[in-house]
Amino acid sequence: MAGPLYRYFIEDHRRLEALMNRAVADPEKIDEAAYAAFRRGLLRQIGMEEKILLPAAQAARGGPLPMAAKLRLDHGALAALLVPLPSPPITAAIRAILADHDRIEESAGGLYDLCEQLMAGKMDVLMAEVRNAPDVGTIPHNNDPNVLDGVRRIMARAGYNLDDYSEK
Secondary structure, three states: OOOHHHHHHHHHHHHHHHHHHHHOOOOOOOOHHHHHHHHHHHHHHHHHHHHHHHHHHHHHHOOOOOOHHHHHHHHHHHHHHOOOOOOHHHHHHHHHHHHHHHHHHHOOOOHHHHHHHHOHHHHHHHHHHHHOOOOOOOOOOOOOHHHHHHHHHHHHHOOOOHHHHOOO
């Protein structure tokens, strides 16, 4: 049975999916308020996983989780994709990465399952840290060509190609 940590993060995944769906519902125009809420929420969740879950699981396990490197590369790619203005290729890339990424976190033996197992005796403390994680501030989007080149490099390091999500 799924524990509190698993339920918390699964509910947040569904909330973020709903925000992204609302943001891109009209193919002609991004819903800026929904996208801004999605952006803040995804950055907060990345922060919780990077600063709370992965370090706690590593300490409890006595070494990094097998999927930690992949999750961190995905987190970098996702954070980079949140810098430029949202566009169909940007939002398609985010959605595709999240589909794979969320499966790794949500599956049996995934991040949330392992954290529940490793931290069973300390779940109250871990959940308090998660619930008290601060909101993340954001800066304005930046569509400078150098930023987009950087996004492409970060995505390539994580095994993705932004051009795969461009309209052909």
